[in-house]
Amino acid sequence: MTEWKAKRFWKTASVAEVEGGFRVLLDGRGVNTPGKQPLIMPTRAMAEAVAAEWDAQEEEIRPLTMPHTRSANSAIERVTPxxxxxxxxxxxxxxxxxxxxxxxxxxxxxxxxxxxxxxxxxxxxxxxxxxxxxxxxxxxxxxxxxxxxxxxxxxxxxxxxxxxxxxxxxxxxxxxxxxxxxxxxxxxxxxxxxxxxxxxxxxxxxxxxxxxxxxxxxxxxxxxxxxxxxxxxxxxx
Missing domain, CATH: 1.10.3580.10 (ATP12 ATPase)
Structure with missing residues (x-):
């Protein structure tokens, strides 16, 4: 069986200031954590680093090349609670x-x-x-x-x-x-x-x-x- 791989579905990644911090937008839609929580970060610099990781993805999404995204996910889903x-x-x-x-x-x-x-x-x-x-x-x-x-x-x-x-x-x-x-x-x-x-x-x-x-x-x-x-x-x- 061929392994399923997530494909890039967006054209541009950007950063927007939202309530509580900054969020990465993919074609204007906010990114969520794997657990479906809003991926809202405390600083613009962090959000821009995460956006750059999403922007660098090519045809397939490679999570191992997205360390700041993974750390932000962990901060929200694992550390905060x-x-x-x-x-x-x-x-x-x-x-x-x-x-x-x-x-x-x-x-x-x-x-x-x-x-x-x-x-x-x-x-x-x-x-x-x-x-x-x-x-x-x-x-x-x-x-x-x-x-x-x-x-x-x-x-x-x-x-x-x-x-x-x-x-x-x-x-x-x-x-x-x-x-x-x-x-x-x-x-x-x-x-x-x-x-x-x-x-x-x-x-x-x-x-x-x-x-x-x-x-x-x-x-x-x-x-x-x-x-x-x-x-x-x-x-x-």
Whole structure:
């Protein structure tokens, strides 16, 4: 049986300001989410990015080439109804933050981790009043309650659309601190991704590259950089 594929049915994609934000129009008709909700976005820049993805479709619609559209759909259908739960889930990363778990050795690796990660932890302590403690090895030890509470404050201030981006910044890097550092423009997304890969880079230097692992990492990096792009489009001009 031949697989059914959605075909392009419109000539032009445009953006219109509507109640509650901005909406993409296909030949004058508003785009909906897969769940049939109006795809209304908080900024014109985001709507224009989504419109450009629709405009770039040729004969067949290829959802994988429409990352901003997919993120906007997720913001409306998945994040908005459970914003508090998403926030709490991300807060859980503070208790297991990648930047806090240090290798027992060798010394060259521990020094590299400290040089890369300590400044970001210091920033979080200064910016949010959240001093996270370092751990050695992989055994979990909870962080101070006061530090967790301090990190909860900036999380609870995030609206559904930017929360969609922050979710990926945190989960892909394994670090709430790195995700917040990118969101607050303390470091670039590329630098944050590099910092999240300190251990993997070290292993590659010692034992050589693994082609399959590199391909998987490249996919995650692209997703991480997209999340940063989506976060930027969420911000008002």
């Amino acid at each position: 459970q914003l508090e739960a998403v926030s709490e889930m991300l807060l859980g990363y503070a208790d297991t933050d990648l930047l806090c778990y240090r290798a027992e050795g060798p010394e060259a690796l521990t020094q590299r981790q400290a040089a890369a990660w300590d400044p970001v932890l210091d920033w979080a302590a200064e910016e949010f009043g959240a001093r996270l403690e370092l751990r050695t090895g992989v055994m979990w030890v909870s962080q101070p309650d006061a530090s967790i509470a301090a990190l909860a404050k900036p999380l609870r201030a995030v609206a559904p659309f930017p929360m969609t981006a922050l979710h990926d910044l945190v989960t892909l890097s394994g670090s709430l601190v790195l995700g917040l550092a990118v969101a607050h423009r303390h470091i670039s997304a590329k630098e944050a991704w590099r910092l999240s890969r300190i251990d993997e880079t070290w292993q590659m230097e010692q034992w050589g590259a693994d082609e399959e692992a590199e391909e998987a990492a490249a996919i995650k990096e692209a997703q991480f950089l997209h999340a940063d792009s989506f976060w930027k489009f969420c911000q008002p001009n």
